[in-house]
Amino acid sequence: MNGQLGPDEEPKVADLLRGNAEARTFLRAVAEQAVVVADVERLDQHKPQPAKVVTPVFRPWKWAVAAAAAFVLLSAFVIATTPPRHTAKVSAILGPCQYIAADGKKRDEVKVGTLLRVGDTIRTRSSSAWVKLDLNSGSLMTIAGRSRLRLLNVDGRRGFQLANGNLWATVAQSAGAKPISIQTPTATVEAKVAQFDVEAASMSSIVRVNSGTANVMRLADGQALDVVADHQAVVSPRRSRPFAMTRQPEPVNEWSCRLIASSEAVFGKWLQPDEKNSVRLGATPLLIGKKNTIYMASFSVQCSSSPPVLIESGSRVRIRGTTRAEGPIYFGITTQRIKGVFFGKYTAKIEPGTLGQAGEPWQVEVPLSQFKPKARHLPGSPAGMELTDIWIVSREENAELEIHSVKFLPREVGQ
Amino acid sequence: MSQRDRVSAAAWLVVRNAHTAEDIFQNVALKAMTKGVQFESVGALMSWAIITARREGIDWLRRQKNAPICLDNTILELLEQEWADEAAAGDIRGQALRDCLEDLPAKSRDLLKRRYFDGHACEAVAEQLGVRLDAIYKRLSRLHQALKKCIEIKLEQPAS
Numbered sequence: 001m002n003g004q005l006g007p008d009e010e011p012k013v014a015d016l017l018r019g020n021a022e023a024r025t026f027l028r029a030v031a032e033q034a035v036v037v038a039d040v041e042r043l044d045q046h047k048p049q050p051a052k053v054v055t056p057v058f059r060p061w062k063w064a065v066a067a068a069a070a071f072v073l074l075s076a077f078v079i080a081t082t083p084p085r086h087t088a089k090v091s092a093i094l095g096p097c098q099y100i101a102a103d104g105k106k107r108d109e110v111k112v113g114t115l116l117r118v119g120d121t122i123r124t125r126s127s128s129a130w131v132k133l134d135l136n137s138g139s140l141m142t143i144a145g146r147s148r149l150r151l152l153n154v155d156g157r158r159g160f161q162l163a164n165g166n167l168w169a170t171v172a173q174s175a176g177a178k179p180i181s182i183q184t185p186t187a188t189v190e191a192k193v194a195q196f197d198v199e200a201a202s203m204s205s206i207v208r209v210n211s212g213t214a215n216v217m218r219l220a221d222g223q224a225l226d227v228v229a230d231h232q233a234v235v236s237p238r239r240s241r242p243f244a245m246t247r248q249p250e251p252v253n254e255w256s257c258r259l260i261a262s263s264e265a266v267f268g269k270w271l272q273p274d275e276k277n278s279v280r281l282g283a284t285p286l287l288i289g290k291k292n293t294i295y296m297a298s299f300s301v302q303c304s305s306s307p308p309v310l311i312e313s314g315s316r317v318r319i320r321g322t323t324r325a326e327g328p329i330y331f332g333i334t335t336q337r338i339k340g341v342f343f344g345k346y347t348a349k350i351e352p353g354t355l356g357q358a359g360e361p362w363q364v365e366v367p368l369s370q371f372k373p374k375a376r377h378l379p380g381s382p383a384g385m386e387l388t389d390i391w392i393v394s395r396e397e398n399a400e401l402e403i404h405s406v407k408f409l410p411r412e413v414g415q
Numbered sequence: 416m417s418q419r420d421r422v423s424a425a426a427w428l429v430v431r432n433a434h435t436a437e438d439i440f441q442n443v444a445l446k447a448m449t450k451g452v453q454f455e456s457v458g459a460l461m462s463w464a465i466i467t468a469r470r471e472g473i474d475w476l477r478r479q480k481n482a483p484i485c486l487d488n489t490i491l492e493l494l495e496q497e498w499a500d501e502a503a504a505g506d507i508r509g510q511a512l513r514d515c516l517e518d519l520p521a522k523s524r525d526l527l528k529r530r531y532f533d534g535h536a537c538e539a540v541a542e543q544l545g546v547r548l549d550a551i552y553k554r555l556s557r558l559h560q561a562l563k564k565c566i567e568i569k570l571e572q573p574a575s
Contacts, residue, residue, distance in 0.1 A: 038433030
């Protein structure tokens, strides 16, 4: 409680507090006791002294005039200072999403036109889902994948909390529009006019600015820096990690996920190595709606510290894994414009015949041409876009889907 | 626990200073009044107040040198949600805690005063009292547990 944990202790304490309600109850009790002790001591040191009572002379007309004047002044002040309400309207949506009102009421069906107010939360619940929000005054935001965004009441700003996931924001200049402030578990990102994206996880946030400027503050120590166009910043909760603006690297055309080496880059459950595979990532169940569970593993390009990956017309996705029961699985990719906004999702269905005998390891290579757009407005191919993430999904629990290797390969020479 | 104590406690978790936490509570209350914000429920009001207190706390930390480590946002959010839920459920531990503090022996209350009212770090308190740092940590931990237990007992007793 002195705020003097060692670097080894910090993550342990954080894990304990995240996972143990009793530990949190105790911490809250300590905080309450600290402020009440101070309050009681303050009161003891300022015991009220007996005061001399003077009876005022009551003059009703003076009170009436004063009350009327105060009312007029107060009304004028309230009208002049009340800013337009901070809201966000759902302008496009795809896939399983959830709306959680400020009072905790949940709605699993979110429609275009839904208005989010301060305190409301919107979640995209599966890798294939995304939601576009219109923030008034020409500003837009998109969240995709497994993301959770809440509208906050932040003084002088349009506040958001991105608890986890991916967000793309275009903050337009507009008369009277307040800057946008996005809180992640490790950073606060503020911008007046900018186009940027944020990938937030519990142990890091990656902010990439494509135009304009965003101010990024590291919550661990309050350090802040302005990230300008074509630059990025990685924000860790550890003070020992460097916190600086760096130029966004040039795109490459291939990517090999290093799995364990970049544990923040994956979603799934690590399994014990066996004789055949030293690295095994099991698909994790995801409840995406009422009585609807999928089993998913996903891999983020940005979180793996890779340069941006350019999708070419002949690119291929090669994945190794196993499934214990016969049934289709689905490969998916999320795409965004190079140095730009969210573009769309593409998926490919892998038939059981391609996977061979259940229980045996498989390696499947899917050319880009087999990926189909998840929305009507998208072109048939995402060639020319940037790869954000790759995911693999099974609908069957008994498939026990596990992944051993994920590669995004360039087009073959001569293609 | 009164709403005021909860908001102050949430701020204290960020700034670890009871007087600053009290200042933050005052600022939050002022904002609620001057901005004329309206809420549909006590839970929504508390949620807003606690988040605003956190924001103010972080702003305060930014202005400090050698500021304490701020807890991860996800943890603060969990704690804040639990506070807001308690507030919505009408939890009334505040007076019980004050009664329990009154019942404490003078020595224990002095220790709490040095740590939380005077704002001394545990090392400084250990030096002032001429005891080992470990002993201060243990005493404080026992005191916190004892107060928590005392509150539970008081709340279980039927109202007289």
